[in-house]
Amino acid sequence: GAVVSQHPSWVICKSGTSVKIECRSLDFQATTMFWYRQFPKQSLMLMATSNEGSKATYEQGVEKDKFLINHASLTLSTLTVTSAHPEDSSFYICSALNQGGQETQYFGPGTRLLVL
């Protein structure tokens, strides 16, 4: 139980294009999901909190117009990196809060983004 998936697992795109990453909770409903970013040899940094049916809450320094988050259902949140640039290349990881189970967050496998 408590499985979270992400799609795609990796993506390469050209500078200036937009990339959408999906995060799904497969066997539980998640009113809250989180998006993290991890640069090489660094730890995970929280980017934003995604709440089903409402606007996401962004951490300080994260541009909400660049990283669009949509949480349209209890099992799906999407992160769209708009007008991607090489400095956006990173490992993007989502997590979903399972309040009905262990009451902790479970992480997806991550999406590696490379912007050329």
Added chain:
Amino acid sequence: DAKTTQPPSMDCAEGRAANLPCNHSTISGNEYVYWYRQIHSQGPQYIIHGLKNNETNEMASLIITEDRKSSTLILPHATLRDTAVYYCIVSPRYNFNKFYFGSGTKLNVKP
């Protein structure tokens, strides 16, 4: 905002117990201790969490000191697949937007 202190790396022989320490001297009364691990190029995996009592599950045991200022994660019989970065995190329950991962401990399990 580091709320926990962990050694950067540890070695453990395969089949032996791995004991990973964590200091959280400024922990608040409503904060839990969570442990996650991250195997290279994967998302973090939940291991265990606790408030003040010792906890055990199929993966590990969590020992929290009486004053709650430190804890130890115990992997009873480490295998090569347990090689990973282990993160100790303190966070209020249900308030995961304060989940700070820190640098973690790289556990190297050796044959």
